[in-house]
Amino acid sequence: MVPFLGNTLFYPGCILQHKLEKLSANYELLLRQFGINFITSRDVACCGAPMLYAGYKDDFNEHQEKVMEALKKNNVRRIITACPSCARMFSEHYGIKALHVSQVIHDNMRKIKKDYQGEKICYHDPCELGRKLGIYDEPREILKRIGFEVIEFDESKENAMCCGAGGLLKANSPRAADRIALLRLKQAKARKVITTCPLCYMHLKQNAENTGIEVLEFSEVLI
Numbered sequence: 001m002v003p004f005l006g007n008t009l010f011y012p013g014c015i016l017q018h019k020l021e022k023l024s025a026n027y028e029l030l031l032r033q034f035g036i037n038f039i040t041s042r043d044v045a046c047c048g049a050p051m052l053y054a055g056y057k058d059d060f061n062e063h064q065e066k067v068m069e070a071l072k073k074n075n076v077r078r079i080i081t082a083c084p085s086c087a088r089m090f091s092e093h094y095g096i097k098a099l100h101v102s103q104v105i106h107d108n109m110r111k112i113k114k115d116y117q118g119e120k121i122c123y124h125d126p127c128e129l130g131r132k133l134g135i136y137d138e139p140r141e142i143l144k145r146i147g148f149e150v151i152e153f154d155e156s157k158e159n160a161m162c163c164g165a166g167g168l169l170k171a172n173s174p175r176a177a178d179r180i181a182l183l184r185l186k187q188a189k190a191r192k193v194i195t196t197c198p199l200c201y202m203h204l205k206q207n208a209e210n211t212g213i214e215v216l217e218f219s220e221v222l223i
Contacts, residue, residue: 006077008038011090013083014046015198023198026219027082027101034108038080043070047089053168068094080104082219084128084135084197100129102196102218106138109145112222116147120190121216123150124204125160126197139196139218146221148194153187161187163195165203181207188213194221 010031012024031038045067052060071094079098081087090098105112123143129135136157140150155161164170164180181203185193193208195201196218205215 006075008036008078008080009044009071009074009076010038010040011044011047011079011081011083011086013081013086013198015202016082019202020198020217023217023219024082026223030101030105030112030219030222031080034104034111036080036104039074039076041070041074041076043074044076045070047083047086048093049085049089050168052089052093064093071096082198084126084133085199088128088132100133100135100196102129102135102139102142105222106142109142112142112146114146114222116221118147118149119192120149120151121192121194122153122188122190123156124153124163124184124193124195124200125157126195126200127160127162127166129196130157130160139194143194143221148221151189153184153189155187163197163200163203164207165199170199170203177203178207182211185211185213192216194218 010028016024048060048063051063079090079096080101081098082101084100087098087100090096123140125136143150161184162180163184164177170177185204185208192214193204194216201215201217208215
C-alpha cells in the first residue's frame with residue numbers, strides 16, 4: 001500500500017467558519033473520534049464559488065491562484081469539507097481530492113453512539129450534494145443507523161426541490177427565495193427536517209420559525 005503523503009485539511013466552508021462555529025466544532029470532534037488526522041488552516045480562503053457563480057471569471061482565476069498557494073504551503077493533499085459546494089469546487093477547479101464530510105461519517109458510522117429510537121424526520125437533499133455530487137444514500141443510511149425513521153419529502157433525491165437559497169437567489173431575490181423555502185417546508189411529513197448543507201440549513205431554519213418545524217444541521221444529531 002502506498003502511504004498517504006501530505007495533510008488532510010478539514011475545511012468547514014465559509015458559513016460554518018464565520019457564522020456557525022459550533023457546527024464546525026461538531027465536525028472536528030467527530031473526525032477526532034474517528035481517529036482521522038487532519039489540520040485546519042485560516043490560510044485557505046473561500047473556495048470561490050460565489051465569485052464564479054456571479055460571473056467574475058477573471059477575479060476567480062486570481063483568487064484561485066492564492067488558494068492554490070495556501071494549499072501548497074500547508075501541503076494539503078486531501079480536503080474534508082462540510083459544504084457540498086466547496087467539495088465540488090475543490091474537486092473540479094483545484095484538482096484536489098475533496099470529500100463531503102457525510103462520506104467520511106458514512107465510513108465510520110458504526111462508531112457513533114446515538115439512538116433516536118424510531119423518531120421520524122425528513123431529510124432534505126441539498127442541490128449541490130445530490131444533483132452535483134450524486135450523494136443521496138450516505139446521509140440517509142447514517143440517519144437510519146442512529147435510529148431515525150426517514151420520511152421522504154414528496155420530492156426527494158434527484159427530484160428534490162431546492163431550499164431556495166442556492167445559485168445566489170437568496171442574495172438577489174430574497175422574497176422569491178423565502179417563498180421557495182416555505183413551499184419546501186410545506187412538503188415535510190415530519191416535524192423535524194435535517195440537511196447536510198449549511199446554506200440550506202440557515203435558509204430553511206430562518207423560514208421555519210412560524211411553521212412548527214424544527215430544522216437541524218446534520219452534525220447536531222450526531223454529537
